[in-house]
Amino acid sequence: MSRFLLQHLLIVLFISSASGCFIKNNDIVPPHSAPETLVEPSSLPSYLFWGNYSGINYLTVSRNQHIPQYCGGCWSFASTSALADRFKILRNATWPDYNIAPQVPISCDYLSFGCNGGDPMTVYKYIYDRGITDETCATYQAKDRDNGLECTRLSRCKTCYSNGKCDIPDTHLVYNVTTYGSAIGETQMLNALQNGPIACAMDATNEFENYTGGIFIPTDHEVVTNHVVELVGYGVENNTKYWIGRNSWGTYWGEKGLFRIIRGKDALAIEEYCAWATPDPVVKQVNKTLVEEKTVAELKILEAFERPEKAGCRVEKSELKLQAEANGYVIEENAAPALPAAWDWRNMSGLNYMSWTRNMNNPQFCGACWAHAATSCIADRINILRNDTVAQISISPQVILNCNAGGNCTSGDPIGVYKFAQQYGLPDDTCQQYLAEPVENATCTARQVCETCIPPPPKEGQTSNCSAITNPPLWYVGSYGFLAGVTKMKQEIYTNGPISCGIYYSKSFENYKGGIFSELTMTTKVNYEVALVGWGVNKAGTEYWIGRNSQGTMWGESGFFRIQMYRDNLGIETDCSWAIPNITRTN
Numbered sequence: 001m002s003r004f005l006l007q008h009l010l011i012v013l014f015i016s017s018a019s020g021c022f023i024k025n026n027d028i029v030p031p032h033s034a035p036e037t038l039v040e041p042s043s044l045p046s047y048l049f050w051g052n053y054s055g056i057n058y059l060t061v062s063r064n065q066h067i068p069q070y071c072g073g074c075w076s077f078a079s080t081s082a083l084a085d086r087f088k089i090l091r092n093a094t095w096p097d098y099n100i101a102p103q104v105p106i107s108c109d110y111l112s113f114g115c116n117g118g119d120p121m122t123v124y125k126y127i128y129d130r131g132i133t134d135e136t137c138a139t140y141q142a143k144d145r146d147n148g149l150e151c152t153r154l155s156r157c158k159t160c161y162s163n164g165k166c167d168i169p170d171t172h173l174v175y176n177v178t179t180y181g182s183a184i185g186e187t188q189m190l191n192a193l194q195n196g197p198i199a200c201a202m203d204a205t206n207e208f209e210n211y212t213g214g215i216f217i218p219t220d221h222e223v224v225t226n227h228v229v230e231l232v233g234y235g236v237e238n239n240t241k242y243w244i245g246r247n248s249w250g251t252y253w254g255e256k257g258l259f260r261i262i263r264g265k266d267a268l269a270i271e272e273y274c275a276w277a278t279p280d281p282v283v284k285q286v287n288k289t290l291v292e293e294k295t296v297a298e299l300k301i302l303e304a305f306e307r308p309e310k311a312g313c314r315v316e317k318s319e320l321k322l323q324a325e326a327n328g329y330v331i332e333e334n335a336a337p338a339l340p341a342a343w344d345w346r347n348m349s350g351l352n353y354m355s356w357t358r359n360m361n362n363p364q365f366c367g368a369c370w371a372h373a374a375t376s377c378i379a380d381r382i383n384i385l386r387n388d389t390v391a392q393i394s395i396s397p398q399v400i401l402n403c404n405a406g407g408n409c410t411s412g413d414p415i416g417v418y419k420f421a422q423q424y425g426l427p428d429d430t431c432q433q434y435l436a437e438p439v440e441n442a443t444c445t446a447r448q449v450c451e452t453c454i455p456p457p458p459k460e461g462q463t464s465n466c467s468a469i470t471n472p473p474l475w476y477v478g479s480y481g482f483l484a485g486v487t488k489m490k491q492e493i494y495t496n497g498p499i500s501c502g503i504y505y506s507k508s509f510e511n512y513k514g515g516i517f518s519e520l521t522m523t524t525k526v527n528y529e530v531a532l533v534g535w536g537v538n539k540a541g542t543e544y545w546i547g548r549n550s551q552g553t554m555w556g557e558s559g560f561f562r563i564q565m566y567r568d569n570l571g572i573e574t575d576c577s578w579a580i581p582n583i584t585r586t587n
């Protein structure tokens with residue numbers, strides 16, 4: 001038996017009784033055993049926080065490894081999240097964020113142990129060797145190769161179709177790192193943090209699990225490194241030095257998902273083993289045929305299938321519209337503010353207010369375009385109202401499905417989402433992971449709104465021990481309604497942020513790859529929903545809308561599109577809706 005297998009066996013035996021998610025792989029020797037530049041801490045700034053670096057937030061969206069079932073994937077979350085943030089730093093926080101997929105190493109990194117735990121360094125080695133994809137290619141499912149999500153040719157990137165089958169998209173994006181290494185001890189960690197967040201092993205004690213805020217100073221002394229977190233900064237307060245960390249336990253934990261812990265004392269063994277990686281600015285667009293050539297021999301082949309036409313996913317529920325109208329939720333054309341020739345919430349003098357890009361058809365097909373368009377508009381508008389301060393907001397589209405708030409995986413109406421948000425509020429994505437799941441009993445139980453799950457990771461076919469998070473943080477909208485016509489649409493986008501709009505979903509729109517889309521169709525019956533985030537005009541004088549689709553970064557212009565204004569535009573100016581969020585998060 002090889003040393004590696006033996007180690008695996010011993011580890012599996014060991015972890016069957018523990019609940020940790022950190023397992024060091026001593027065989028990994030990273031290219032660097034310390035940060036590339038090392039200076040004395042005294043010559044470094046005394047405060048650094050990547051969530052507010054000179055007023056700019058460089059932290060991507062926060063995650064929750066514990067849903068939809070328990071999975072000890074902290075090692076993958078901490079390392080992919082630190083890398084995503086380093087990409088954001090590299091790109092000066094410009095659109096788009098690269099949300100590196102934690103599910104890929106959990107299924108495919110054989111140097112770690114999936115939901116039973118692993119080493120953040122193996123993730124960086126995996127990325128360096130193979131590259132990695134983003135969340136829209138590989139939605140987190142909290143499963144690994146031992147309980148239902150083995151590494152197949154579809155593990156790295158897939159999208160799904162209305163016939164229920166999934167395939168590698170024609171092209172998709174692959175991200176890489178140029179090098180990686182470790183950082184051990186306060187001085188090395190401080191140095192590594194100058195380049196961006198790092199992933200550090202630690203002991204997640206019960207006391208730490210109970211943390212709700214402030215600078216954590218542990219009382220326990222025995223330590224077992226069993227967890228991995230992202231460190232995103234450091235500081236000093238009342239003469240107490242601290243680290244600022246980000247956990248992968250949802251935004252309902254700690255300080256909105258973040259925490260502070262005393263620094264320089266190796267508290268909870270947090271200063272013993274950290275990993276960092278340098279993002280590669282070159283993002284490759286990979287052609288499906290290349291993926292298949294490379295991996296066909298080693299991986300399973302799905303039977304060939306005819307790609308079906310994608311279905312529409314938007315219906316109008318006239319009772320909702322009538323109700324909105326009765327409540328006076330109709331935008332009047334104002335005495336127009338002077339509208340600029342171009343406006344783009346992805347780039348307001350360099351600042352990007354977009355929440356992350358989603359793929360409604362991953363891990364399975366689900367016609368939830370209406371839910372995605374509406375939740376992304378609410379999240380983007382919260383980012384705008386909060387001046388893009390930490391942390392990135394994401395509103396859960398799965399909760400919309402679980403609560404039947406406007407529709408289901410067949411179709412729905414965004415007005416239903418806004419109405420629900422006004423009455424009951426909506427939680428962050430970290431309360432309910434998006435699974436594209438057509439919920440059989442969408443009854444909005446407390447668990448369907450917000451949940452967490454505890455160890456152990458369930459075996460295939462078993463259920464995880466999950467329970468509801470009571471009184472989860474919620475976001476409300478104050479008012480909502482509908483509008484139509486170029487001037488009102490521009491006014492609303494300009495004043496308040498992105499709006500959701502119905503379109504006719506044509507074959508050529510489905511196949512859109514980039515440029516300013518224009519198509520004269522005989523029918524423009526609305527049957528699909530997108531978000532509009534701005535407008536512009538090209539050199540030839542053609543005015544266009546800038547929109548967001550919910551079919552992943554592999555669709556269109558990194559998930560977005562431009563479409564001609566005024567005509568030949570699939571009816572995009574006929575049926576739009578909006579909502580004004582309240583930026584006070586409850587709890």
Ligand SMILES: *[C@@H]1O[C@H](CO)[C@@H](O)[C@H](O)[C@H]1NC(C)=O
Pocket residue numbers: 052054055389390
């Ligand atoms: C960000 O940091 C600046 C100082 O650099 C501070 O004035 C500002 O209040 C901070 N913003 C937030 C949202 O904490």
Ligand SMILES: *[C@@H]1O[C@H](CO)[C@@H](O)[C@H](O)[C@H]1NC(C)=O
Pocket residue numbers: 090091092094
């Ligand atoms: C980020 O800003 C730096 C310094 O201003 C600049 O050199 C670099 O090109 C910018 N990168 C991107 C992707 O905008």
Ligand SMILES: *[C@@H]1O[C@H](CO)[C@@H](O)[C@H](O)[C@H]1NC(C)=O
Pocket residue numbers: 127128129130131176177178179280
């Ligand atoms: C990632 O980048 C490194 C360093 O440039 C390179 O050696 C490696 O081949 C790249 N990996 C992939 C999968 O492209």
Ligand SMILES: *[C@@H]1O[C@H](CO)[C@@H](O)[C@H](O)[C@H]1NC(C)=O
Pocket residue numbers: 206207210
């Ligand atoms: C954590 O909180 C639970 C529930 O409030 C409590 O029973 C437990 O004693 C706490 N544990 C520690 C170590 O503080």
Ligand SMILES: *[C@@H]1O[C@H](CO)[C@@H](O)[C@H](O)[C@H]1NC(C)=O
Pocket residue numbers: 214215237238
């Ligand atoms: C620092 O001291 C001030 C004043 O006593 C107190 O309000 C604050 O909460 C302290 N900060 C921390 C992190 O304990």
Ligand SMILES: *[C@@H]1O[C@H](CO)[C@@H](O)[C@H](O)[C@H]1NC(C)=O
Pocket residue numbers: 170171287288289290
């Ligand atoms: C992918 O590669 C094949 C074969 O080289 C080529 O025919 C096809 O046009 C490429 N597809 C895209 C979308 O680039």
Ligand SMILES: *[C@@H]1O[C@H](CO)[C@@H](O)[C@H](O)[C@H]1NC(C)=O
Pocket residue numbers: 094347348349350
């Ligand atoms: C963002 O907008 C600025 C003008 O405000 C422009 O100079 C810059 O090129 C734009 N960036 C991108 C990536 O389009």
Ligand SMILES: *[C@@H]1O[C@H](CO)[C@@H](O)[C@H](O)[C@H]1NC(C)=O
Pocket residue numbers: 385386387
């Ligand atoms: C956002 O910035 C504006 C203008 O500087 C300011 O009035 C507003 O209070 C800020 N909002 C938040 C939540 O910081």
Ligand SMILES: *[C@@H]1O[C@H](CO)[C@@H](O)[C@H](O)[C@H]1NC(C)=O
Pocket residue numbers: 407408409410411438
């Ligand atoms: C989805 O909602 C529509 C309209 O309410 C309904 O007709 C359809 O049966 C629902 N589909 C499923 C799978 O529940």
Ligand SMILES: *[C@@H]1O[C@H](CO)[C@@H](O)[C@H](O)[C@H]1NC(C)=O
Pocket residue numbers: 440441
């Ligand atoms: C859905 O609800 C019905 C009636 O309450 C119940 O019989 C059925 O078992 C439930 N199905 C699931 C999957 O919970």
Ligand SMILES: *[C@@H]1O[C@H](CO)[C@@H](O)[C@H](O)[C@H]1NC(C)=O
Pocket residue numbers: 454465466
């Ligand atoms: C789930 O966890 C709770 C709290 O630890 C425990 O009381 C309960 O027995 C567990 N349920 C199962 C089915 O293991």
Ligand SMILES: *[C@@H]1O[C@H](CO)[C@@H](O)[C@H](O)[C@H]1NC(C)=O
Pocket residue numbers: 478582583584
């Ligand atoms: C936002 O919510 C807070 C807390 O629930 C409430 O006090 C406030 O009035 C709301 N603001 C608006 C504009 O609705």
